[in-house]
Amino acid sequence: MGAGLVGSLLSLYLAQRGHEVSVFERRADLRKQGLVEGRSINLALSDRGWRALEGVGVGEEIRRVAIPMYRRVMHDQHGNLSYQPYGQDNQAIYSVSRAILNRTLLDLAEQDPRIQLRFNQQCLGVDLRARTLDLRDAQTGTRQTQSFRRLFGTDGAFSAVRAAMQRTDRFDYSQSYLEYGYKELNIEPGPDGAWLLEKNALHIWPRGQYLMIALPNLDGSFNCTLFFPYEGEHSFAALQTPAQVQAFFEAVFPDVVPLMPELQAEFFQNPTGSLVTVRCFPWAFDDDVLLLGDASHAIVPFYGQGMNAGFEDCSVLNELLEEHGADWPAIFGEFQRQRKPDADAMAELALYNFEEMRDRVADPRFLLQKKIESKISAQYPGQWLSLYSQVTFSHIPYAQAWQNGQRQEQIMRRLMPHIQAEADYDRPEVQQQLKAEIVQNHS
Amino acid sequence: MGAGLVGSLLSLYLAQRGHEVSVFERRADLRKQGLVEGRSINLALSDRGWRALEGVGVGEEIRRVAIPMYRRVMHDQHGNLSYQPYGQDNQAIYSVSRAILNRTLLDLAEQDPRIQLRFNQQCLGVDLRARTLDLRDAQTGTRQTQSFRRLFGTDGAFSAVRAAMQRTDRFDYSQSYLEYGYKELNIEPGPDGAWLLEKNALHIWPRGQYLMIALPNLDGSFNCTLFFPYEGEHSFAALQTPAQVQAFFEAVFPDVVPLMPELQAEFFQNPTGSLVTVRCFPWAFDDDVLLLGDASHAIVPFYGQGMNAGFEDCSVLNELLEEHGADWPAIFGEFQRQRKPDADAMAELALYNFEEMRDRVADPRFLLQKKIESKISAQYPGQWLSLYSQVTFSHIPYAQAWQNGQRQEQIMRRLMPHIQAEADYDRPEVQQQLKAEIVQNHS
Numbered sequence: 001m002g003a004g005l006v007g008s009l010l011s012l013y014l015a016q017r018g019h020e021v022s023v024f025e026r027r028a029d030l031r032k033q034g035l036v037e038g039r040s041i042n043l044a045l046s047d048r049g050w051r052a053l054e055g056v057g058v059g060e061e062i063r064r065v066a067i068p069m070y071r072r073v074m075h076d077q078h079g080n081l082s083y084q085p086y087g088q089d090n091q092a093i094y095s096v097s098r099a100i101l102n103r104t105l106l107d108l109a110e111q112d113p114r115i116q117l118r119f120n121q122q123c124l125g126v127d128l129r130a131r132t133l134d135l136r137d138a139q140t141g142t143r144q145t146q147s148f149r150r151l152f153g154t155d156g157a158f159s160a161v162r163a164a165m166q167r168t169d170r171f172d173y174s175q176s177y178l179e180y181g182y183k184e185l186n187i188e189p190g191p192d193g194a195w196l197l198e199k200n201a202l203h204i205w206p207r208g209q210y211l212m213i214a215l216p217n218l219d220g221s222f223n224c225t226l227f228f229p230y231e232g233e234h235s236f237a238a239l240q241t242p243a244q245v246q247a248f249f250e251a252v253f254p255d256v257v258p259l260m261p262e263l264q265a266e267f268f269q270n271p272t273g274s275l276v277t278v279r280c281f282p283w284a285f286d287d288d289v290l291l292l293g294d295a296s297h298a299i300v301p302f303y304g305q306g307m308n309a310g311f312e313d314c315s316v317l318n319e320l321l322e323e324h325g326a327d328w329p330a331i332f333g334e335f336q337r338q339r340k341p342d343a344d345a346m347a348e349l350a351l352y353n354f355e356e357m358r359d360r361v362a363d364p365r366f367l368l369q370k371k372i373e374s375k376i377s378a379q380y381p382g383q384w385l386s387l388y389s390q391v392t393f394s395h396i397p398y399a400q401a402w403q404n405g406q407r408q409e410q411i412m413r414r415l416m417p418h419i420q421a422e423a424d425y426d427r428p429e430v431q432q433q434l435k436a437e438i439v440q441n442h443s
Numbered sequence: 444m445g446a447g448l449v450g451s452l453l454s455l456y457l458a459q460r461g462h463e464v465s466v467f468e469r470r471a472d473l474r475k476q477g478l479v480e481g482r483s484i485n486l487a488l489s490d491r492g493w494r495a496l497e498g499v500g501v502g503e504e505i506r507r508v509a510i511p512m513y514r515r516v517m518h519d520q521h522g523n524l525s526y527q528p529y530g531q532d533n534q535a536i537y538s539v540s541r542a543i544l545n546r547t548l549l550d551l552a553e554q555d556p557r558i559q560l561r562f563n564q565q566c567l568g569v570d571l572r573a574r575t576l577d578l579r580d581a582q583t584g585t586r587q588t589q590s591f592r593r594l595f596g597t598d599g600a601f602s603a604v605r606a607a608m609q610r611t612d613r614f615d616y617s618q619s620y621l622e623y624g625y626k627e628l629n630i631e632p633g634p635d636g637a638w639l640l641e642k643n644a645l646h647i648w649p650r651g652q653y654l655m656i657a658l659p660n661l662d663g664s665f666n667c668t669l670f671f672p673y674e675g676e677h678s679f680a681a682l683q684t685p686a687q688v689q690a691f692f693e694a695v696f697p698d699v700v701p702l703m704p705e706l707q708a709e710f711f712q713n714p715t716g717s718l719v720t721v722r723c724f725p726w727a728f729d730d731d732v733l734l735l736g737d738a739s740h741a742i743v744p745f746y747g748q749g750m751n752a753g754f755e756d757c758s759v760l761n762e763l764l765e766e767h768g769a770d771w772p773a774i775f776g777e778f779q780r781q782r783k784p785d786a787d788a789m790a791e792l793a794l795y796n797f798e799e800m801r802d803r804v805a806d807p808r809f810l811l812q813k814k815i816e817s818k819i820s821a822q823y824p825g826q827w828l829s830l831y832s833q834v835t836f837s838h839i840p841y842a843q844a845w846q847n848g849q850r851q852e853q854i855m856r857r858l859m860p861h862i863q864a865e866a867d868y869d870r871p872e873v874q875q876q877l878k879a880e881i882v883q884n885h886s
Contacts, residue, residue, distance in 0.1 A: 158610075166618070167601075169717050170673075174617035175609070230613075274613050 001123050001133065002026075002155030005098070006293030006310035008105035010154055012056040013318045015114040023109065024121040024135060024146070026155070031103050041184065042215045042223050043101070044069070044202070044304035045094040046392040052311035055318060058108060065100050067216045068092035073201040074361050079255035084361065084370055087393050088377070093202070093304060095215040123155065126164035128285050150328065153291040154310075157278055157298035162291055171280065178275040178300060178354075180210070181236055182227050185266050187259040189220025196259050197222060204357060205253050210234060211358035212253060224256075227275075227302075227358065236272055275300045277347050283336040287328035290335065292317070297343035302353040303391060309346050309398070313339065345399040349391060369416055373408075375425050380438055384408065411437045444566050444576065445469075445598030448541070449736030449753035451548035453597055455499040456761045458557040466552065467564040467578060467589070469598070474546050484627065485658045485666050486544070487512070487645070487747035488537040489835045495754035498761060501551060508543050510659045511535035516644040517804050522698035527804065527813055530836050531820070536645070536747060538658040566598065569607035571728050593771065596734040597753075600721055600741035605734055614723065621718040621743060621797075623653070624679055625670050628709050630702040632663025639702050640665060647800060648696050653677060654801035655696060667699075670718075670801065679715055718743045720790050724783055727775035735760070740786035745796040746834060752789050752841070756782065788842040792834060812859055816851075818868050823881055827851070854880045 001007070003025035011021045045053075045066060053059045070092045072084040086093060109115045120138040127134070133146040153161030166173050190196045195216060197203055203214040203222070210229060214222040229235040234252075239245050242264035249257050257263065278298035283291045293310030317335055324330045360366040376384045387405030390396050396404070415437065418430050425431075444450070446468035454464045488496075488509060496502045513535045515527040529536060552558045563581040570577070576589040596604030609616050633639045638659060640646055646657040646665070653672060657665040672678040677695075682688050685707035692700050700706065721741035726734045736753030760778055767773045803809040819827045830848030833839050839847070858880065861873050868874075 170620045172619050174619070176615050176617070177613045 001126075001151060001153055001161050002159075002295070003106065003109075003117060003119070004154065004156060004293075005102055005105065005307055006313065007152070007154030008102060008109050009052060009056065009311060010152055010292060010314050010317070011109050011115050012058075012105065012112065013314050013321075014152075015109075015112045016056065017318075017321055018114070020114050022116045022118060022146075022148075024123065024133065025117070025119045026122045026138070027119065028138075029106070029117070029119045030099060031106060041098045042095045042217060043098050043307050044215065045096045045101075046304065046308050048305075048312040048315070048395060049308040050094075051395065052315045055315060056108065058104060061104055062096060062101060063094075065218060066094035066096045067218065068094055068200055069202045069215070071201050072361065073198055073203050075203060075205045075253070075255055076362065077207070077252060077254070082367060084367060085374070087389050088374075091389070091393050092200070093392060095202075095217070097217070098307075123160035126151070126161055126289075128164055128168065128289060131288055148288075150287070151289045153289065153295045154293050155295055157276055157294040159291065159295035161289065162280060162295050165282075165285055165289065165291070166280075168285065171282070173280045174278070176277045176279075179229055179231070180227050180354075181230050181272040181274055182225050183236075183267060183272055184270050185212075185224040185226060185260060185263065187214060187222035187224055187256065188261060193220035195220050195222070204361060205256070206358050206360075206362040207252055208359050208362070212256070213357070214256075222259075224260075227354075230272075239267070242268070277351065279344065279347060281336070281340055283340065284332035287332050290317075290332050297347060299347045299350040300354060301350070302357055303346070303350045305346055305350060305391060305398075309343065312395075342398040345397075345402040346391075349387075349398065349402055365416070368419070368422065369412055371422055372416070372419060372425055373412065375422075376434065376438075383438055383442060407441060411441065444594060444596055444604050445602075445736075445738070446549065446552075446560060446562070447597065447599060447736075448545055448548065448750055449757065450595070450597035451545060451552050452495060452499065452754060453595055453735060453757050453760070454552050454558050455501075455548065455555065456757050456764075457595075458552075458555045459499065460761075460764055461557070463557050465559045465561060465589075465591075467561045467566065467576065469565045469581070470562065471581075472549070472560075472562045473542060474549060484541045485538045485660060486541050486750050487658065488539045488544075489747065489751050491748075491755040491758070491838060492751040493537075494838065495758045498758060499551065501547060504547055505539060505544060506537075508661065509537035509539045510661065511537055511643055512645045512658070514644050515804065516641055516646050518646060518648045518696070518698055519805065520650070520695060520697070525810060527810060528817070530832050531817075534832070534836050535643070536835060538645075538660070540660070541750075566603040569594070569604055569732075571607055571611065571732060574731055591731075593730070594732045596732065596738045597736050598738055600719055600737040602734065602738035604732065605723060605738050608725075608728055608732065608734070609723075611728065614725070616723045617721070619720045619722075622672055622674070623670050623797075624673050624715040624717055625668050626679075626710060626715055627713050628655075628667040628669060628703060628706060630657060630665035630667055630699065631704060636663035638663050638665070647804060648699070649801050649803075649805040650695055651802050651805070655699070656800070657699075665702075667703075670797075673715075682710070685711070720794065722787065722790060724779070726779040726783065730771035730775050733760075733775050733778065740790060742790045742793040743797060744793070745800055746789070746793045748789055748793060748834065748841075752786065755838075785841040788840075788845040789834075792830075792841065792845055808859070811862070811865065812855055814865055815859070815862060815868055816855065818865075819877065819881075826881055826885060850884060854884065 001024050003023045007023060011023050014021045050059055053062055071086055074082045106117065110117055122136045122138055123133055124136050125134040131148050133148060134143065135146050136143045151161060153159050155161055165171055187196060197214065199216050205212040210227060212224055212226045214224040216222055231237050239248055245264055245267045249263060276298055277300060280296055283296045292313040294306065297309065299306050316339055320331045320334055373386050377386060385394065387401060387408065390401035390404060391398065415430065415434060418433065419425060444467050446466045450466060454466050457464045493502055496505055514529055517525045549560065553560055565579045565581055566576055567579050568577040574591050576591060577586065578589050579586045594604060596602050598604055608614055630639060640657065642659050648655040653670060655667055655669045657667040659665055674680050682691055688707055688710045692706060719741055720743055723739055726739045735756040737749065740752065742749050759782055763774045763777055816829050820829060828837065830844060830851065833844035833847060834841065858873065858877060862868060
């Protein structure tokens with residue numbers, strides 16, 4: 001159930017192992033809609049996502065339409081810029097259009113004779129014991145009962161499959177919203193499709209209690225997102241007129257206002273989205289039903305890991321299919337046992353990074369610490385990988401990355417009082433303390 | 444929606460203020476079923492519950508069928524007993540049959556011309572914006588759309604009204620289960636309806652990782668509940684045969700086995716219940732819908748406050764109706780603002796007390812500390828009320844009680860190392876330290 005990013009990718013993995021797959025999707029086939037390609041929501045694809053795409057042979061095709069972002073560019077209130085590289089050398093996260101990605105996966109699925117795609121199929125209910133879906137065709141209005149042998153719930157944060165599981169005994173569930181909403185806005189392309197901000201970067205306007213980000217599109221535009229409180233002095237509630245919006249943006253995001261000619265219209269036409277974290281357990285109902293992706297672990301977008309985590313679910317499941325063959329109870333059981341702590345850790349990390357992006361990245365001390373960490377990484381390769389790199393450029397399980405990151409943060413708290421500038425890193429007492437910490441960290 | 448304990452009591456409060464009330468209940472009218480009166484589940488009614496009942500004039504009637512329990516009686520593995528009074532003097536919690544209580548409230552509601560009771564009405568859905576209920580008559584199978592002006596969701600931990608609210612944007616929700624289930628068992632009456640254990644007490648068999656409790660019934664029987672892990676060495680999963688059950692009970696609850704002739708049959712016939720905590724917010728949808736009782740704050744039963752908290756919801760709402768007249772936005776808004784922190788605190792307290800009942804009450808040091816606290820209470824009246832008394836015998840908001848209790852616990856942790864026996868309480872240095880603590884606690 002669900003032919004979004006995770007559902008369409010999963011169907012390819014299942015078909016690759018010889019299974020017959022029917023994919024039911026509530027919405028219409030997005031390939032038949034006239035979207036402006038360059039303007040859909042874009043997502044940051046990183047190593048976990050790439051690996052999962054490469055597992056079905058679609059990595060190269062996506063790489064051609066992905067824009068590498070090598071660093072964060074922070075814009076302060078006066079338009080001054082500061083920089084933070086994401087990783088070493090050529091490491092980057094990639095801005096990819098959600099629509100292009102989904103279409104590519106659906107095209108692949110359609111070519112596979114073992115996969116049937118069925119659109120406009122709203123799931124009204126699931127009878128877990130009878131193993132049937134109650135489906136309503138949105139075009140004809142007809143209802144049908146669809147039986148299944150094994151159901152994969154990849155129907156997103158508001159999953160209908162999960163809703164059925166929520167009513168079973170001992171199903172732990174929570175949905176928790178931030179007091180922040182988001183608004184999508186656009187930066188127009190320059191003449192001849194030129195990018196009016198640095199193209200190969202993720203742009204951040206950190207403002208303490210709120211922030212805006214921008215990711216590049218192929219057509220020279222940028223997709224911006226304002227993350228903003230619902231209530232309070234600076235909030236959606238406080239911006240009620242076009243004039244108020246214009247004045248606010250000119251005051252706090254002055255360098256971007258000239259690049260947003262449609263600002264006022266977009267601000268009021270585009271919906272305000274909410275930001276939810278969903279946690280639940282179990283993810284499996286017997287060996288009949290399994291939740292993956294946002295259906296079992298929707299997270300806030302501040303680490304750029306929502307899609308990557310969902311794609312990694314597919315990689316992990318694929319490994320278990322390899323390992324356990326047709327032993328579905330083992331596959332489902334091991335999947336949720338192994339993957340739940342990682343999903344929980346990633347949810348925490350995403351919430352943690354919200355603070356980092358809206359507040360800490362504007363702090364020179366924070367940026368200095370990141371530079372020092374980068375030096376440590378270079379000096380102690382294999383013994384120090386920044387938390388960000390572990391999450392973004394490695395396949396270390398999220399829970400372990402989070403644990404490592406917390407331990408490293410403790411070390412930095414002891415080290416940083418001795419460092420006032422980048423050059424202090426080379427002072428003998430700093431080097432000595434660092435060495436002792438590294439030894440201890442690995443003992 | 445819902446004619447359980449909170450729903451039927453609330454209808455009386457609303458009618459008392461002149462409102463026309465229709466009450467829809469999923470189940471059949473329990474007054475028409477041939478229950479054995481003395482044997483239904485019993486609940487511990489305490490001061491908050493009594494006040495709410497007295498507000499609709501039903502306190503006296505219930506008091507006649509309530510059995511006061513003045514103390515906890517702890518049974519150890521050899522059948523030895525120890526004691527812990529609940530409060531001062533004649534303070535008690537009261538064992539009351541849920542069925543008798545619900546029947547009495549329904550009888551009262553039925554006599555009120557402003558209240559219409561409708562049973563066998565299953566709520567299949569709520570259209571919050573259209574203000575309609577989708578009801579199915581369980582007897583005739585017919586469905587009808589029932590419009591409402593204002594809807595009170597008192598339909599319990601698995602509330603259908605709340606399920607509709609859960610699908611609205613920014614609705615925070617969690618349901619969280621313990622790894623423990625419960626099993627109802629019975630202690631038979633003695634000859635001539637005599638009570639075979641001390642009548643006016645709540646009996647506890649604390650066993651560290653699990654426990655059993657017993658509350659007295661009017662007919663001389665006791666209603667027992669075993670709270671027991673689902674999995675593990677001592678667990679429901681480990682007791683698969685009547686012989687295993689018998690051997691286990693004889694080993695760990697030897698004094699009670701002779702009083703339970705139906706033990707083996709009951710253990711396998713009675714269902715294993717699960718233990719859920721439900722938290723959500725908001726509780727109101729505009730000024731149209733409000734959740735009360737278990738629908739908004741279901742808790743585990745270990746403080747005996749689930750029903751009392753739901754009844755207190757009715758008292759609080761009644762006060763707000765008094766204060767704000769027909770200003771429903773103010774009433775609903777203030778109700779949830781005021782009551783949510785108390786419900787959250789009570790949920791924490793209930794989980795906290797699980798540990799106390801299954802483990803700490805078996806510890807002589809814990810019982811000594813409780814005796815000392817009781818002495819402090821007597822010496823400093825008005826300045827020291829035990830946490831248990833605040834929750835059970837006062838109307839101090841739960842959140843404040845919990846805060847006070849945590850502060851007192853800190854004091855006891857500093858005091859108890861100086862106390863090895865009850866008599867030590869009178870030692871000058873103990874008295875001096877106590878006095879200093881009390882002064883500081885109130886400064």
